[in-house]
Amino acid sequence: MANAFSYACRDCDGMEACPASVVAQTKNEVWKLMELHAQVAHDENPAEWDGETREYLATLIRPVNV
């Protein structure tokens, strides 16, 4: 039974070389960590992510059992 959510950056198109992944109890927390990672590692501004980008990223968040 899944009790957490994970996001692996390498699952994202164009990010295959990135080793980072995050795991947290809630999707909301995963989003925060994803946004922080994108800022720190990829110099992105998550405030500029449009609806399509967020929809795509949401499909990459997976339930996991920790």
Ligand SMILES: [Zn+2]
């Ligand atoms: Zn990354």
